Amino acid sequence: MAKKKAKKDKVKAKDKARGKAKDKAKSGKKRALKLIAKTPKISSKPWGKDGKALDGVKILDFTHVQSGPTCTQLLAWFGADVIKVERPGQGDITRGQLVDVPGADSLYFTMLNHNKRSITLDSKSKEGMRVLERLVKTCDVLVENFAPGALDRMGLTWERIHSWNPRMIAASVKGFGPGAYEDCKVYENVAQCAGGSASTTGFLDGPPLVTGAQIGDSGTGLHLALGIVSALYQRNRTGRGQHVLCAMQDGVLNLCRVKLRDQQRLAHGPLKEYTQFGQNIPFGEATPRAGNDSGGGQPGVILKCKGWETDPNAYIYFITQAPVWEKICDLIGQPDWKTHPDYAKPPARLPRLTEIFGRIEQWTMTKTKFEVMNECNALDIPVGPILSMKEIAEDPALRATGTVVEVDHPKRGRYLSVGNPIKLSDSITEVKRSPLLGEHTDEILSKVLKFTPREIAEIKASGATGEQPQARAAE
C-alpha cells in the first residue's frame, strides 16, 4: 500500500513539475509575443509614404516670439499636431512686428509658425481655463516660453499639469536656469552676451559683437525640440511625462563650447592658432575675440576676392588644412613653401599666419569667390564663399532640397521661407502656411477637444475665445 502511495505521489510531483514548466514556457512565450508585438512590422510602403515621424503627437503650443515657435515648428514639420494657443485679439506679438505688408501677418510670424493650427483663448478667464484643462488632458506635450512665473500665475503649475495628465511632457524655454538671474526676461542678444558668444565674437581691438545667427532663440528652440523628443521616447518605457527645461544661456554656451575649451588651454600657454599669437600680442585672462580665425585646429580666415572694393560680400573663407598644404602652395604660385622650413610644417606656420594668408589673398583677389570655390574644391581645399542673403534666396540647389521654399498666404501672397533643415528620408516635410489668428478655434473645440455644441456656445458667450459675447453684442 505504502509503495503504491509513494508511486502515486511521485507521479503527482512529476505532473506538477511538468505543469509548472508548461506554465513557465507559456509565460515565456507570452513575453516573447509581447516583445514581438512591440516591434512593428517593417513597413512595405514606399519611402515617405508611411506617415510622419511624430504622427499622433499632440502639442499644446503656448509659445511666442522666436525661441519656442522655432521648436514647435520643427515638431510640426515632423508631423506633430501643433495647436497654438494665442491671446484673443492680438495673438503672438510677432504677428504685428516688423510688418511689411499692411494688414497681413508679418514675415517674423509666418516664417516661424508653419504647419500649426491657431486657437484664441483668454487663459486667465474661467472658461479659458476650462478649455486649457481639456487641452492639457488631450495633448502629449505643452511647450511654453513665457517670462519666468507666467505659467504658474495662470494656474498651470507643473504639479497641476502632472495631476491632470501624468503622461504630459511640459517643456519650457527660459533665459537663465536656476540661480541669480532665473527671474529675468531674456531676448536673443541678452542670451548671446550671457552665454559667452559676444565676448568671443568680433575683432581684438573692437567691442564684443552679437552674431546674425539666432543662436539664443532658434538655437535654444532646437535644443528644446531634442529634449521633447527624448522625453517622448522615455515615456514609451515609463508611461509618465516630465519637465524639460532649456535655458537660453545654456544653449548658447553649448554652441560656444570651443571657446570654453580655449579658456582652459590659456592656462597652458598662448593660443598659437589665433592671429594675435603671430602678431606678438599677449593674451589676457579670458578667451579673446578672434576675428575670423577658425575655431578649430586648421587655421582659416576671410580673404578678399575680385570685386571686394564694391561688393560687400566678395570674400571667401579659406582654410589652410594641413593635408592639402602642398596643393595650396602650388595653386598660389609659392611652390618653394612646400619644403621651406618656415612654411612646410603646421607648427612652423603658426607664427606666420598673417603673412601666409596675405600671400594667399594676393591670389584670391585675382578671382571671384565662385572661381576660388571651384578651383579649390577641385583640389579638395576647403573654402567657403561669403554668400549674401540675396544669393541664398536665389540658389536653385537650396530650392531643390526644400531648404528655401515659397509659401502661399491668403493675406500676403507668396513669400520665401526656410524649410525644414533636417531631412528624414521616411518623413518628408511639407511646409504649410502659418495659421491666421484663431483660424482653427471652432475646429479645435469641437473635433479635438470634443466639446458639445452647447458647451462651445457657453465658452464663446463667455468671451474666452475672443468673440463678443452675444448679450453684449446685442447691447
Ligand code: CAO
Ligand atoms: N491669455 C491671457 N494671458 C496670456 C495669454 C493668453 N492666451 N498668453 C500670454 N498671456 C499673458 C501671460 O500670462 C503673461 O501675463 P502675466 O505677466 O500677467 O503673468 C503675459 O501675457 C506676458 O507674458 P510674458 O511676460 O512672457 O511676455 P513679455 O512680452 O512681457 O516678455 C519675453 C517676452 C520673451 C521677454 C518673455 O516671455 C521671456 O523672457 N521668455 C522666456 C525667454 C524666451 O523665450 N525668450 C526668447 C524670446 S524670442 O527673442
